[in-house]
Amino acid sequence: MKAIVFLLMSVVFFGARPNQAWAQNTKNSDHHTEEKSNEKTENDGSQSKKTTTVEKNICGALEVFEGDVQILNPTKTHLIELRHKAPVPCGSWISSNEGWVHLKHSAGPTVNLGPGTYAQLLPSSHSKEQVILFQGQVYLDVNSGDGEFKVGSAMGRARIDRGKVIYLTGYSEKTSAQLVVLADVATFENRFEETKKVRVSEGEMSELSFDLLRVMPKEPTPISVAALKPKFFDLRVDEKVQAKAISLATHRKERVALVHNDGANQESDDDVETPKKGKAQNRSLASSESKSPKSESAIMHDQALLEKKLEEKLAPGVSEPETLIYPGRKPKLTLKERAERKKLLEQIKQFQAEP
Amino acid sequence: MDYRALIFKKISPWIASWVAATSGFYHHTQEKVNHLRELDEKYARLAVQNASLKEEFEALKFAKESKSAADETRAFAKRLSQDTGVRTGRSIASFNYKIPTDLSASQLYTLGMSYFLAHDDEKAAVILSSLISLDGNYRTAKNYMISGVIWYRLENMAQSDQNLDLAIKLETTPESERYQAQARLWKALVAKRLQSDDRIQFWLKQLLDHHPHSTETGWVNLGGEEP
Numbered sequence: 001m002k003a004i005v006f007l008l009m010s011v012v013f014f015g016a017r018p019n020q021a022w023a024q025n026t027k028n029s030d031h032h033t034e035e036k037s038n039e040k041t042e043n044d045g046s047q048s049k050k051t052t053t054v055e056k057n058i059c060g061a062l063e064v065f066e067g068d069v070q071i072l073n074p075t076k077t078h079l080i081e082l083r084h085k086a087p088v089p090c091g092s093w094i095s096s097n098e099g100w101v102h103l104k105h106s107a108g109p110t111v112n113l114g115p116g117t118y119a120q121l122l123p124s125s126h127s128k129e130q131v132i133l134f135q136g137q138v139y140l141d142v143n144s145g146d147g148e149f150k151v152g153s154a155m156g157r158a159r160i161d162r163g164k165v166i167y168l169t170g171y172s173e174k175t176s177a178q179l180v181v182l183a184d185v186a187t188f189e190n191r192f193e194e195t196k197k198v199r200v201s202e203g204e205m206s207e208l209s210f211d212l213l214r215v216m217p218k219e220p221t222p223i224s225v226a227a228l229k230p231k232f233f234d235l236r237v238d239e240k241v242q243a244k245a246i247s248l249a250t251h252r253k254e255r256v257a258l259v260h261n262d263g264a265n266q267e268s269d270d271d272v273e274t275p276k277k278g279k280a281q282n283r284s285l286a287s288s289e290s291k292s293p294k295s296e297s298a299i300m301h302d303q304a305l306l307e308k309k310l311e312e313k314l315a316p317g318v319s320e321p322e323t324l325i326y327p328g329r330k331p332k333l334t335l336k337e338r339a340e341r342k343k344l345l346e347q348i349k350q351f352q353a354e355p
Numbered sequence: 356m357d358y359r360a361l362i363f364k365k366i367s368p369w370i371a372s373w374v375a376a377t378s379g380f381y382h383h384t385q386e387k388v389n390h391l392r393e394l395d396e397k398y399a400r401l402a403v404q405n406a407s408l409k410e411e412f413e414a415l416k417f418a419k420e421s422k423s424a425a426d427e428t429r430a431f432a433k434r435l436s437q438d439t440g441v442r443t444g445r446s447i448a449s450f451n452y453k454i455p456t457d458l459s460a461s462q463l464y465t466l467g468m469s470y471f472l473a474h475d476d477e478k479a480a481v482i483l484s485s486l487i488s489l490d491g492n493y494r495t496a497k498n499y500m501i502s503g504v505i506w507y508r509l510e511n512m513a514q515s516d517q518n519l520d521l522a523i524k525l526e527t528t529p530e531s532e533r534y535q536a537q538a539r540l541w542k543a544l545v546a547k548r549l550q551s552d553d554r555i556q557f558w559l560k561q562l563l564d565h566h567p568h569s570t571e572t573g574w575v576n577l578g579g580e581e582p
Contacts, residue, residue: 154420
């Protein structure tokens with residue numbers, strides 16, 4: 001009986017199968033998986049080959065990222081998995097739409113890409129630039145041992161031996177590229193006119209634009225702290241660097257103001273903050289600031305010092321020059337002499353009081 | 356009839372329908388899994404395609420901008436070469452500096468000289484050019500010579516040449532003589548920058564002829580007369 005039930009059940013079960021769809025499907029899926037596995041092995045093979053070639057051409061490592069970030073491999077076949085310390089091959093395209101990326105370049109410098117940035121990483125050798133900025137903004141921190149690091153855009157190129165800079169491009173129709181130096185020095189040039197470079201020092205910025213009827217970048221001007229703060233946030237610049245850059249920018253701006261007289265701050269550059277009326281009008285420049293009056297004791301001290309110098313000049317080697325130079329004046333006593341004199345006077349007073 | 360057979364007869368259609376339903380469920384689940392897998396792969400493919408297209412777009416944009424920048428640089432350099440004598444020369448129109456309006460002429464002159472000494476040549480050029488053009492007292496050999504030097508630094512050889520000419524053309528006085536000697540030497544340097552060998556020779560000869568005992572002549576003619 002059991003055998004009959006089993007047979008019936010099996011007949012019913014297989015009879016209920018929708019024709020050969022299951023088998024076909026299973027076959028297909030098996031075939032698919034087989035194909036997949038083959039592909040996988042092929043892929044794995046090519047990947048391993050690629051990895052070996054790529055490992056030789058690693059241009060950086062992904063440190064930190066946030067938001068919508070994509071890294072396309074140089075052969076444009078796959079997107080690189082975003083994880084901490086993920087290797088970034090040379091020639092990779094990095095897109096940070098609404099996010100930011102912090103990379104460590106194989107040459108040494110750290111590279112921070114801000115939002116709306118599209119850039120390509122290139123090796124130190126065999127290329128004119130190590131970072132090509134198609135659009136957006138990049139913050140670079142180059143140390144002294146890293147060698148000359150170059151970042152380029154469609155028109156400009158910045159060279160940094162040692163320093164912290166922000167390079168921007170495509171942010172305005174009028175200006176092609178802008179270099180802001182936060183620390184140390186960098187040079188800025190037109191990619192198509194390399195003979196003339198502009199040296200931009202810390203706290204300064206320079207622009208490259210054809211609006212000024214020139215092929216070389218603009219003369220460096222002090223950076224605007226107000227315009228810089230949003231960039232600091234976008235590029236996640238270290239707070240210590242921020243503080244130092246702001247102090248340098250303020251110092252650089254004061255240097256410009258010191259050249260002019262009071263109220264003559266006619267620096268016309270757009271990025272230079274001109275003092276607003278009212279608040280800044282009453283502000284005196286550092287050079288013309290009146291010093292606080294000296295205290296009386298300080299003045300007395302200065303006078304005494306002056307007199308002593310005069311005595312030494314007028315009567316060198318004389319034991320009591322005061323009496324010689326100022327005959328009418330009583331000689332100056334030392335503290336010890338004064339104490340003795342006081343003591344004697346008290347003793348005399350006591351003698352006088354006794355009778 | 357056996358009661359077992361009867362029960363089996365009764366429940367067998369239910370079992371059959373249950374088995375059919377279960378197999379259908381398995382079939383649909385597998386289909387869905389396959390579909391999801393296909394979608395996942397499609398999404399990955401599309402993401403790569405999208406990134407690739409973006410790269411192509413950005414690369415094309417970059418190439419276009421680069422070409423435009425190269426063309427503009429070439430055109431500007433050509434125009435500047437005609438106007439100033441050098442491809443990277445700068446003209447006064449390209450300076451984004453405005454002179455302080457509340458300073459007297461002498462204060463402006465001091466400011467201009469301080470910029471000149473600090474090699475802030477664009478500002479120095481603007482100040483000195485306006486002073487020379489507006490105030491006759493500043494049209495001296497010394498100021499023309501300094502202006503020539505500033506324009507030389509700014510690689511505007513035409514302007515430099517013009518200013519040095521003006522310094523030389525002024526009446527020779529004991530005070531102006533040394534500046535005129537320097538101006539003649541700078542004229543030779545301008546000619547060198549413009550790669551005009553004949554003019555270099557001409558101006559050096561002029562220097563030797565007009566100022567045989569000057570320091571500048573001593574620099575040029577080392578074996579000649581002592582200044």
